[in-house]
Amino acid sequence: MKKSLIKTAFALAILASMSSCATVLGGRVTEYQRTKPVPGKPAREIRSAALIADVLLFWPGAIVDFVTGAIYRPQ
Incomplete structure (x- = not known):
């Protein structure tokens, strides 16, 4: 039980570190940002x-x- 909990926490930590900041924390991507x-x-x-x-x-x-397009500032 404890090993599976550690493996899950490790996998979540890796997934969080591999995410892109603007996509995850930037909010909705507008049409202005996409085009x-x-x-x-x-x-x-x-x-x-x-x-x-x-x-x-x-x-x-x-x-x-x-x-x-999440890296661009919304209008």
């Missing part, structure tokens, strides 16, 4: 705190954040 700006429009701003946390904690999480 790329058309040529001539200003670029979307990046959530710097989430990017720094992704790079320090688990850098592949930054890839997930960019793919989902």
Whole structure:
């Protein structure tokens, strides 16, 4: 019983460390965040705190954040 509890806690800790910060903590992703700006429009701003946390904690999480658009600030 105790070993399975330890294994479960270990698996949850690994899963939490491998998550992407902006996707998990950033809230709902808006349509503005999902769509790329058309040529001539200003670029979307990046959530710097989430990017720094992704790079320090688990850098592949930054890839997930960019793919989902969660790394960009909502309008």
